[in-house]
Amino acid sequence: SQQGEEDPQALSIQEGENATMNCSYKTSINNLQWYRQNSGRGLVHLILIRSNEREKHSGRLRVTLDTSKKSSSLLITASRAADTASYFCATDESGGYNKLIFGAGTRLAVHP
Amino acid sequence: DAGITQSPRHKVTETGTPVTLRCHQTENHRYMYWYRQDPGHGLRLIHYSYGVKDTDKGEVSDGYSVSRSKTEDFLLTLESATSSQTSVYFCAVRGQDFSGNTIYFGEGSWLTVV
Incomplete structure (x- = not known):
């Protein structure tokens, strides 16, 4: 069964616009991570937010975490054509082997 | 890239044949993982290892076995391949960053079972 569920499934925007992706999950977590995958490639780690953090920034990325709602969002500001990819959220469940x-x-x- | 190499990168095999995928890492990571990726499912954990000879099942382990006889190699075996095991398989390791929680992925192995 999947823990994280992203929304929307697909997003199409113009360069320069902001892109927001949402993730919901079901159980208690140690942290939540966002990954990017270009077509035909492996996943690349973008950012990790711990369960006791509410917001984190990395360059043009902004991640929020609301543990009361079991949800997270990834915002990419001033998007570029090179940002075209699939984005995944992943949860690290409490008590797990970082699975x-x-x-x-x-x-x-x-x-463009 | 955390020094991860997967082999083979592409393979076509027949139903009923055994297949072994290899994950090799060069940075002495303790934790290693095998995932499969299918359209509409994201990545699903097959098996993982938390040390030499220490392995456990993930969420989709049926039809798969693993072995880890040395730190650097984590093998995934399909004892008798089925068409439902056609997928992209990713090996991953837990990184040695300050949080110890970042997972790094290999480039994937494309397996087609015909």
């Missing part, structure tokens, strides 16, 4: 549970992902297309 990340992934959602189905959001496919982001940024048009």
